[in-house]
Amino acid sequence: MATDTQLDLWEVFIQSRNGSHHMHAGSVHASDRKMALQNARDIYTRRGEGSSIWVVPAESIVASNPDDADMFFDPADDKVYRHPTFYVMPEGAKQI
Amino acid sequence: MADTNQLKYIYSLRLADNAWILSHRLSEWCSNGPFLEEDLALTNIALDLIGRAQAFYNYAAELESKGRTADDLAYRRNERQYYNNLLVEMPNGNFADTIARQLYTSVYEYYFFMSLQNSKDETFAALAAKTLKEVKYHMVHAADWVVRLGDGTKESHEKMQQAIDNLWMYTGELFEADKTDTALAEQGLGVDNPSLHSLWEAHIHNVLEEAKLNTPSAEYMQTGGRQGIHTEHLGHMLGEMQYLQRAYPDAKW
Numbered sequence: 001m002a003t004d005t006q007l008d009l010w011e012v013f014i015q016s017r018n019g020s021h022h023m024h025a026g027s028v029h030a031s032d033r034k035m036a037l038q039n040a041r042d043i044y045t046r047r048g049e050g051s052s053i054w055v056v057p058a059e060s061i062v063a064s065n066p067d068d069a070d071m072f073f074d075p076a077d078d079k080v081y082r083h084p085t086f087y088v089m090p091e092g093a094k095q096i
Numbered sequence: 097m098a099d100t101n102q103l104k105y106i107y108s109l110r111l112a113d114n115a116w117i118l119s120h121r122l123s124e125w126c127s128n129g130p131f132l133e134e135d136l137a138l139t140n141i142a143l144d145l146i147g148r149a150q151a152f153y154n155y156a157a158e159l160e161s162k163g164r165t166a167d168d169l170a171y172r173r174n175e176r177q178y179y180n181n182l183l184v185e186m187p188n189g190n191f192a193d194t195i196a197r198q199l200y201t202s203v204y205e206y207y208f209f210m211s212l213q214n215s216k217d218e219t220f221a222a223l224a225a226k227t228l229k230e231v232k233y234h235m236v237h238a239a240d241w242v243v244r245l246g247d248g249t250k251e252s253h254e255k256m257q258q259a260i261d262n263l264w265m266y267t268g269e270l271f272e273a274d275k276t277d278t279a280l281a282e283q284g285l286g287v288d289n290p291s292l293h294s295l296w297e298a299h300i301h302n303v304l305e306e307a308k309l310n311t312p313s314a315e316y317m318q319t320g321g322r323q324g325i326h327t328e329h330l331g332h333m334l335g336e337m338q339y340l341q342r343a344y345p346d347a348k349w
Contacts, residue, residue, distance in 0.1 A: 007131065028133050034240055039133035042140045 010036040011061060014044055015052035022054050030055075100283070104217065105159040106179070106276045107286055109169065110322070112152035113180035116170060117330070118201060119145035120337055121188055130191050137237060138194070144230040151223050171341035175331050176324040183266040185330045189259065192245055192252070196259035198238035199303065204270045205231045207295050211287040220285065239303045246307025253308070260304065261312050268317025271296070276322075 007029040013022035025044045030036035036055040045053065064072055076082070122142035129135025153166035164172075183201060188194045209231055212224035245256040271293040273281070280286025301311045320326060340347055 029131060030133065031244070035244075038237060038240070039137065042137045043133060046136075046140055 007031045007035075009058040010040070010055045011058050012040040012044055013054040013056070014040075014050040016049060017051055022052065025049075027058060028055070100285070101159050103276050103280055104220075104285065105156050107280055108152045108156035108159060108220075110179040112149045112156060112166075112169070113178050114184055115145045115152065116149035117178070117180045117333065118184035118197075119143075119149060120333060121184065121186075121197075122194075124188055125194070134191075141198075141234055141237070144234070148223075148227050148230070151226075155219050155223070167341070171338050175326055175334055178326065178330060178334070179322055179324055180330075181266070181269050181321045182318055182327055183263065183270065185327060185333060186263060186266060187329055190255060192255040192259040193262070195238055195241045195245065196256070196263050198234065199242050199260075199300070200263060200267050200270075202231055202234040202238050203299050203303075204267075204292065204296055206235050207292045207299075208287055208289075211292070214284075215286065216284045242303055242309070243307040246304070246309040256307065257309050260309055261314075264312035264314055265316055265318050267296075269319050269321055272319065272322060274322050 008031065009027055010030055011027050012025045014025040015022045025040075028036060028039040028043060030039050033055070037053060040053050040055050044050065119142045122138050122145065125135060125138040126142075127135065129138055149170070150166055153169045156169060157164050157166055183197060186193075186197055206228070209224040209228045213221050213228060215221045215224065242256060242260075245252040247253070248256075271290050273289045277286060277289050281288040297311075304311050318327075
């Protein structure tokens with residue numbers, strides 16, 4: 001197998017404007033934290049997409065296992081009463 | 097044209113030429129970068145520089161008021177009519193060579209535009225303030241790489257030191273002042289160029305020290321850009337950059 005010469009993988013999260021969530025945008029390769037942030041800036045915000053960036057080492061992310069999907073997610077399928085749909089939305093609240 | 101306008105025209109043209117030529121050099125990295133992310137970083141900087149060149153060519157064309165456009169200035173002059181510093185026409189070389197050129201240039205531009213944003217000429221001041229934001233990033237990008245490579249492996253250290261040494265003799269020209277520089281500086285319209293030298297040198301020295309590299313001490317400096325006298329590299333670049341406009345004048349997309 002060929003040696004992997006790529007730099008470490010980092011996941012990138014972009015906040016598009018103040019107050020909104022940081023959303024996963026993609027990933028970059030970089031050798032250190034500063035480079036990861038700069039590469040993320042150059043790749044994901046050069047067309048004005050962002051006002052804040054987080055980068056996280058990909059190996060620090062703990063992911064759920066697809067094999068656990070039935071145990072993790074299926075029980076939520078039939079619990080409609082967990083949705084707070086019986087409340088009236090306050091006027092002026094845009095992000096709930 | 098009034099005398100001051102003539103001086104401002106030359107000044108704006110030079111600033112545009114510096115941005116334009118360096119932009120082309122960096123764009124030559126497109127698809128040749130050491131890895132995808134850095135390829136994009138370098139070409140992003142190239143695009144910042146194209147924007148800057150366009151703004152200063154537009155202003156130069158306006159000051160000249162002979163009906164020439166920014167495109168005419170960019171594509172329809174001969175080698176001896178370009179006034180960029182020799183440093184920016186230096187070939188890309190290896191990645192360390194490009195980064196050394198970026199460090200020297202962007203640190204100079206940082207102090208230059210810091211000063212130019214106080215110009216009594218509103219257009220110069222506004223363009224300088226906008227450019228400064230971009231230059232700050234270019235400077236951080238370059239300095240981080242110099243430290244990474246200088247304080248990296250034995251090979252990267254050697255290549256970085258070599259690049260820093262090789263380009264050193266093109267840095268003296270940045271701080272020259274001819275009649276145009278001096279006259280505009282005296283009127284508060286341009287930058288007192290020689291006064292930036294010590295700031296630049298101290299800044300460069302700090303970066304190189306952090307990178308465990310030696311600051312060159314050679315005193316011999318190349319010169320010529322302000323007179324339109326260039327190295328053999330510029331002609332080749334212009335041959336490529338101007339081909340379309342020369343072969344198909346006024347071609348439109």
